[in-house]
Ligand SMILES: C[S@@+](CC[C@H](N)C(=O)[O-])C[C@H]1O[C@@H](n2cnc3c(N)ncnc32)[C@H](O)[C@@H]1O
Ligand code: SF4
């Protein structure tokens with residue numbers, strides 16, 4: 001939840017560029033899912049949650065190490081941090097981590113796949129002031145989400161997690177977001193997902209899928225995705241997936257325009273779509289070509305802390321500076337670290353991760369600044385309605401029955417194609433308009 005202190009630090013960061021306003025911290029690189037578009041998971045866990053296994057892995061910082069990092073962030077006057085992973089809820093000491101940041105005047109928000117949320121852990125975090133979450137949801141179709149996550153039962157658990165959150169976090173002025181990665185798996189389904197998220201009363205952030213071209217990256221910049229050949233066993237060195245099946249196929253490029261036209265229309269109608277219009281328009285080109293027009297403001301406006309405790313330009317680069325060494329602060333305050341990260345950033349092709357790109361737009365584009373100021377104010381005023389889990393399931397089946405994605409397009413590849421045949425016969429290719 002934003003307060004006066006955060007807003008002040010935020011504006012100071014935006015206008016002065018002297019104090020970063022945001023850092024993402026991968027508090028572990030392990031995950032209980034293995035999403036097909038993600039290279040972040042190091043270890044697919046055989047159980048939903050297996051802390052003993054987790055703590056045997058390297059790359060898990062101790063609470064004392066996290067305390068050292070929090071001390072540096074406090075000196076930077078960082079107003080808030082996003083705790084991410086892997087899956088942050090795999091750490092059983094998550095509340096203690098949040099407490100460390102709170103003690104250093106830093107507000108935490110948490111990025112999660114939602115599968116490990118319980119009333120108990122959310123309440124515990126709420127008591128420490130954590131009210132804002134980003135929860136991933138890429139499909140309303142159970143089989144498809146399970147396919148994307150490569151984990152049976154993940155859709156149901158994520159939906160339950162979203163429901164638990166909706167019950168516990170404040171109904172008024174909450175800044176929680178549902179994250180959807182737009183890819184070949186779900187392009188046709190996006191307008192329905194937007195409608196669903198609007199009904200459940202959260203904001204919706206649409207992230208165009210990021211992939212990596214192995215050969216291109218290898219030639220361009222050896223620091224990016226080093227160990228490419230062993231990437232399967234060493235996934236924590238990477239973020240973007242090499243799985244090219246997630247890219248929207250060329251034959252569907254015209255549908256990207258149509259889908260985004262609808263998203264922008266829904267946004268104009270007042271749907272709580274977190275992305276700026278500029279970001280949505282740029283996403284079209286990015287999904288088709290991978291090209292980006294914006295400039296990067298890392299590490300001055302934002303940066304990433306990887307699971308080894310290194311300050312890196314962002315989650316795409318494995319090279320960073322340990323924040324645990326005695327000379328970190330002197331090197332940071334002299335600008336030495338920022339200067340050396342700059343060469344990586346200057347050689348980067350760019351990205352459209354909303355957490356980075358939107359902040360750069362906010363800083364550089366007056367239209368985006370005005371639009372975001374208005375939409376964030378509306379979020380302050382918005383009140384989420386109460387609903388039951390059955391309501392939620394009812395909306396899912398209503399939207400699934402209306403939508404184009406029930407045809408073969410965007411179906412999980414291992415699903416029986418005849419399964420939905422009858423249902424699909426009445427659905428035309430352009431019936432993805434959400435009737436609202
Ligand atoms: C790496 S996850 C970590 C937090 C948590 N496990 C989750 O899934 O939300 C953070 C976000 O990155 C998104 N993501 C994963 N792979 C991506 C990709 N190739 N391109 C863009 N976003 C991606 C996820 O969907 C999620 O919203
Ligand atoms: S997107 Fe999140 S849940 Fe999925 S594999 Fe990556 S880290 Fe895990």
Ligand code: SF4
Pocket residue numbers: 295296297298313314315316344345348349350351352356
């Ligand atoms: S533009 Fe490049 S360096 Fe900057 S945040 Fe994006 S991927 Fe990282």
